[in-house]
Amino acid sequence: MLKTVIIGSGNVARHLAKAFCEAGLPPVGIYGRNEAAVKELATEVNVPFSTDELIDAELYLICTSDRAIAEVSTKIQNPRAVVAHTSGSLPTNILQGNYHKAAFYPLQTFSKDRILDYSEIPFFIEAEDPAVGEKLMKMASAISTRVSRADYDQRRHLHLAAVFACNFVNHLYAQAEKICELQQIPFEYLLPLIKETASKVENLLPKNAQTGPAVRNDRNVIEKHESLISDEMQLKMYRLLTESIYKTYEL
Numbered sequence: 001m002l003k004t005v006i007i008g009s010g011n012v013a014r015h016l017a018k019a020f021c022e023a024g025l026p027p028v029g030i031y032g033r034n035e036a037a038v039k040e041l042a043t044e045v046n047v048p049f050s051t052d053e054l055i056d057a058e059l060y061l062i063c064t065s066d067r068a069i070a071e072v073s074t075k076i077q078n079p080r081a082v083v084a085h086t087s088g089s090l091p092t093n094i095l096q097g098n099y100h101k102a103a104f105y106p107l108q109t110f111s112k113d114r115i116l117d118y119s120e121i122p123f124f125i126e127a128e129d130p131a132v133g134e135k136l137m138k139m140a141s142a143i144s145t146r147v148s149r150a151d152y153d154q155r156r157h158l159h160l161a162a163v164f165a166c167n168f169v170n171h172l173y174a175q176a177e178k179i180c181e182l183q184q185i186p187f188e189y190l191l192p193l194i195k196e197t198a199s200k201v202e203n204l205l206p207k208n209a210q211t212g213p214a215v216r217n218d219r220n221v222i223e224k225h226e227s228l229i230s231d232e233m234q235l236k237m238y239r240l241l242t243e244s245i246y247k248t249y250e251l
């Protein structure tokens, strides 16, 4: 297994550090620019940290924001090291340096204080060198039972699919919450519906699981809903999604 330094102290850095610790492979260090956050994370997982000199390692996992990956990657000067980023949407050649380049992409939504079952998270590995790919597959397999290889094209399409399946859906929850709040109705009434909507696609294709006025093209209900929406952006979203659903099922 590779001696690993995690770079960054945000959501993914925190969860990967914890996942490696739980797997019995604690990182040899956490490195980052935000001293308070790096120290807090390193203390929590009980590993050394640094905010200036890079700790020596065989694997550097760059878990910074996408826009910082290129800049941060220039700090690594060891040609024998493996350097991997965790982004779904960037190629491995975003990494700027003479070393083994790779991607180590976990397909999950990571928020700081959430408890996750790391063994269920799909990991997607890409590496220029097949032997390096093999080592990263082993590292990821210590955390998760769902580890695959994916090239950049597959990974960026997975990331796109994840934006629809997670970020957009969550934004729609936020719209529902806004509607409830205006009517002083607790959002929690919607939780059983949200849970069932998510769980039924484990057995049904999403296309076969659709219900509601748009799939039935119930114009009467749709017009009533539209008259209840005062927020212009929300009305645009309602109309666009209704049209998309209607056209999907149109005979």
Ligand SMILES: NC(=O)c1ccc[n+]([C@@H]2O[C@H](COP(=O)([O-])OP(=O)(O)OC[C@H]3O[C@@H](n4cnc5c(N)ncnc54)[C@H](OP(=O)(O)O)[C@@H]3O)[C@@H](O)[C@H]2O)c1
Binding pocket: 008, 009, 010, 011, 012, 013, 032, 033, 034, 037, 062, 063, 064, 065, 066, 068, 071, 072, 085, 086, 087, 088, 089, 105, 106, 107, 108, 109, 110, 111
């Ligand atoms: N969150 C997810 O659900 C998720 C899922 C899969 C993959 N990813 C990928 O994982 C990576 C990290 O995402 P995240 O959600 O963990 O981000 P995040 O919580 O926003 O954390 C970003 C980290 O990057 C550091 N950073 C930002 N700019 C920097 C710079 N110029 N130099 C050094 N450090 C810098 C931040 O430090 P400061 O505290 O100093 O700003 C922070 O530690 C991204 O590539 C993202 O695409 C995220």
